[in-house]
Amino acid sequence: MNVFSPRSFLLKLILGAAFLLAPLVQAFDTVILDPGHGDFDRGAAIGYVYEKHLALDTARRVEQLLRKAGLKVIMTRSRDVFIPLQDRSAAGNRYGNAIFVSIHYNYNRGGSGSGVETFYHHSKGYTLAAYIQAYLVQRTHMSNRGVKHASFHVIRKTERNPAVLVECGFVSNPTERARMMTGEFRSKIAEGIAQGIVAYRKAK
Ligand SMILES: [Zn+2]
Numbered sequence: 092m093n094v095f096s097p098r099s100f101l102l103k104l105i106l107g108a109a110f111l112l113a114p115l116v117q118a119f120d121t122v123i124l125d126p127g128h129g130d131f132d133r134g135a136a137i138g139y140v141y142e143k144h145l146a147l148d149t150a151r152r153v154e155q156l157l158r159k160a161g162l163k164v165i166m167t168r169s170r171d172v173f174i175p176l177q178d179r180s181a182a183g184n185r186y187g188n189a190i191f192v193s194i195h196y197n198y199n200r201g202g203s204g205s206g207v208e209t210f211y212h213h214s215k216g217y218t219l220a221a222y223i224q225a226y227l228v229q230r231t232h233m234s235n236r237g238v239k240h241a242s243f244h245v246i247r248k249t250e251r252n253p254a255v256l257v258e259c260g261f262v263s264n265p266t267e268r269a270r271m272m273t274g275e276f277r278s279k280i281a282e283g284i285a286q287g288i289v290a291y292r293k294a295k
Pocket residue numbers: 127128134135142195196
């Protein structure tokens with residue numbers, strides 16, 4: 092067995108940085124979950140594997156885990172329906188004492204892309220992104236693409252609350268696609284996201 096595990100070292104590094112920012116964690120009791128895409132907007136798609144279905148199933152699993160942990164959960168969609176981006180960010184701004192977590196699966200041409208990444212836009216979303224990313228990597232052992240800044244509408248326009256967008260792996264990557272088609276793997280993803288949220292809340 093390796094004494095030095097790069098993965099656990101990375102986790103400590105990320106959480107070490109996040110702990111320094113712990114005073115920036117704001118109290119919350121509500122999690123707004125935003126499963127990406129829906130209806131005619133399939134998102135990333137290979138064959139019959141659609142991002143919209145994977146995102147909704149994963150979000151439902153996160154919802155169950157967070158409710159068990161005593162948190163209130165609002166879903167921007169809980170069915171296969173199309174929700175405009177401005178309605179999603181409006182939901183992100185509707186509640187106080189809340190955080191906003193958008194759930195997606197990734198795609199790249201050629202299929203070589205792999206791993207998980209978490210995006211934030213406003214600085215108050217950074218620490219939440221770092222917690223979710225660290226626990227997601229720990230739980231799934233997927234490659235760590237890191238915490239990144241981006242200007243996606245739902246995290247740019249959700250200004251009231253910390254807001255992040257999680258990319259849970261590549262539909263375009265045959266190995267990751269095979270894993271994400273199993274409920275067991277989507278449960279692991281959901282556990283990573285939920286554990287990251289709960290740990291972030293405890294850091295307050
Ligand atoms: Zn997406």
